[in-house]
Amino acid sequence: MDVRTICLGILTRADATGYEIKKRVEEHGFRHFVEASFGSIYPALDKLSRDGLVSVREEIQEKRPDRKVYSITRAGRSAFIDSLMTPLPEDRHRSPFAFAMLFSDLLPEQRIAQMYDAYAAQTEDAFRQLQQAKPQSAGGHFAIGLGRAAYGAILDYLRVHRAELETQTAEAAE
Amino acid sequence: MDVRTICLGILTRADATGYEIKKRVEEHGFRHFVEASFGSIYPALDKLSRDGLVSVREEIQEKRPDRKVYSITRAGRSAFIDSLMTPLPEDRHRSPFAFAMLFSDLLPEQRIAQMYDAYAAQTEDAFRQLQQAKPQSAGGHFAIGLGRAAYGAILDYLRVHRAELETQTAEAAE
DNA sequence: GTTTGCATGTAAACGGTTACATGATTGG
DNA sequence: CCAATCATGTAACCGTTTACATGCAAAC
Numbered sequence: 001m002d003v004r005t006i007c008l009g010i011l012t013r014a015d016a017t018g019y020e021i022k023k024r025v026e027e028h029g030f031r032h033f034v035e036a037s038f039g040s041i042y043p044a045l046d047k048l049s050r051d052g053l054v055s056v057r058e059e060i061q062e063k064r065p066d067r068k069v070y071s072i073t074r075a076g077r078s079a080f081i082d083s084l085m086t087p088l089p090e091d092r093h094r095s096p097f098a099f100a101m102l103f104s105d106l107l108p109e110q111r112i113a114q115m116y117d118a119y120a121a122q123t124e125d126a127f128r129q130l131q132q133a134k135p136q137s138a139g140g141h142f143a144i145g146l147g148r149a150a151y152g153a154i155l156d157y158l159r160v161h162r163a164e165l166e167t168q169t170a171e172a173a174e
Numbered sequence: 175m176d177v178r179t180i181c182l183g184i185l186t187r188a189d190a191t192g193y194e195i196k197k198r199v200e201e202h203g204f205r206h207f208v209e210a211s212f213g214s215i216y217p218a219l220d221k222l223s224r225d226g227l228v229s230v231r232e233e234i235q236e237k238r239p240d241r242k243v244y245s246i247t248r249a250g251r252s253a254f255i256d257s258l259m260t261p262l263p264e265d266r267h268r269s270p271f272a273f274a275m276l277f278s279d280l281l282p283e284q285r286i287a288q289m290y291d292a293y294a295a296q297t298e299d300a301f302r303q304l305q306q307a308k309p310q311s312a313g314g315h316f317a318i319g320l321g322r323a324a325y326g327a328i329l330d331y332l333r334v335h336r337a338e339l340e341t342q343t344a345e346a347a348e
Numbered sequence: 349g350t351t352t353g354c355a356t357g358t359a360a361a362c363g364g365t366t367a368c369a370t371g372a373t374t375g376g
Numbered sequence: 377c378c379a380a381t382c383a384t385g386t387a388a389c390c391g392t393t394t395a396c397a398t399g400c401a402a403a404c
Contacts, residue, residue: 001268001270001273002390002391003391003392006273009273009276009277012277012280017354017355017356018355018356018357019353019354019355019356029276030273030276032267032269032272033267033268033269033270033272033273033276034268034269034273035266035268036392037392037393037394038355038356038357039357039358039359039392039393039394039395040391040392040393042356042357042358043357043358043391043392046357061354061355063354063400063401063402064353064354064355064400064401065354065355065356065398065399065400066355066356067354067355067356068355068356080277080280081280081281084274084277084280084281084285085281085285087292088270088271088274088289088292089270090270090296091267091268091269091270091271091272091293091296092209092266092267092268093206093207093265093266093267094175094207094208094209094265094266095206095207095208095265096175096207096262096263096264096265097262097265098206098207098265098317098320098321099175099180099183099204099207099208099317100258100262101313101316101317101320102183102203102204102207102311102313102314102317103183103186103254103258103313104311104312104313104316105311105312105313106186106254106255106258107255107258107259111258111259115262118261118262119265122264122265137276137278137279138278138279139275139276139277139278139279140276142275142278142335143272143273143275143276145331145335146272146275146328146331146332147272149327149328149330149331150267150324150327150328150331152327153323153324153326153327153328154320154323154324154327156323157319157320157323157324158320161316161319176363176364177363177364191382191383191384192383192384192385193381193382193383193384210364211364211365211366212365212383212384212385213364213365213366213367213385213386213387214363214364214365216384216385216386217364217385217386220385235382235383237372237373237374237382238372238373238381238382238383239370239371239372239382239383239384240383240384241382241383241384242383242384
């Protein structure tokens with residue numbers, strides 16, 4: 001899912017500036033599924049604008065920097081829907097943690113425990129965020145539930161195996 | 175996890191050609207955590223070789239194309255371990271499917287069902303592959319279990335919600 | 349008084365994908 | 377006969393990240 005499509009999607013819900021789009025992408029509902037940085041959002045909006053898929057209006061503010069508010073056009077909306085009608089790219093799960101675990105025999109036990117704890121903490125954070133998220137639409141409800149199911153299962157698995165790790169580390173320390 | 179590191183990791187287990195590394199990456203144990211194409215593997219091996227982290231020997235074959243077999247050097251091994259000793263990049267889950275679901279209200283019910291089924295099929299495939307995988311090391315066992323836990327939970331969630339989808343579609347068809 | 353929030357943008361560098369080129373052998 | 381397997385590599389392109397530049401206002 002490229003940044004242009006992400007921008008279009010967000011703009012179907014409400015007008016926004018590049019800055020606001022970045023914030024949305026970081027919110028509960030989105031951050032577990034997509035990502036985008038300023039360096040990709042601003043050029044994306046520029047391109048969309050040149051292609052007539054969004055329109056811009058500039059708002060001059062007094063105590064804040066001026067802002068460019070983007071709205072999706074009719075053409076933009078149908079381009080977005082079209083992109084969801086053609087086959088979606090496959091989901092991707094890149095896991096440096098799992099990869100590293102494949103080589104646990106090459107690393108000190110202590111380092112394994114460290115990686116493990118860092119990963120568990122991250123996953124707990126993600127899970128908690130999804131627990132708190134209040135979905136706006138039926139689709140949002142579904143997507144959040146899906147994320148929750150996945151993270152929850154991972155957390156359960158980690159808890160079970162953390163006990164094993166601890167035993168090993170304790171034995172090694174004796 | 176960049177392709178150079180992935181190559182080094184695979185070479186800690188056995189010598190291999192670029193072609194073989196590609197195959198390993200696609201195997202059960204790896205494919206759910208990392209990815210790499212020929213276009214990135216060959217240049218990566220070239221760089222590693224120039225940096226002295228791997229060595230090459232060329233094997234001339236008669237009925238097959240000649241091959242370049244790479245071995246990890248002592249320097250390569252320690253560079254690999256070093257890279258696992260420094261903080262790992264965070265896991266990334268990009269899900270065009272979940273993103274699309276956030277906009278289910280904009281799409282025909284039929285299309286939702288289609289995306290849903292395609293996603294379920296993919297996930298089932300992934301799950302089945304992990305079920306069959308025979309881990310070689312303790313780390314492999316752990317990583318495969320982790321993947322299984324996640325995919326299993328997703329599948330359960332999908333099954334429950336597929337029923338709901340069906341009801342809606344049936345109602346819409348009446 | 350420092351950090352955070354608001355706000356936009358550019359340029360260089362990076363890492364990677366895709367498509368292409370080549371070509372023999374084996375299996376269905 | 378056609379597809380897949382073995383095997384290496386290049387080049388163009390793409391999308392993105394990172395760092396930089398700028399600067400005021402409010403909150404802590």
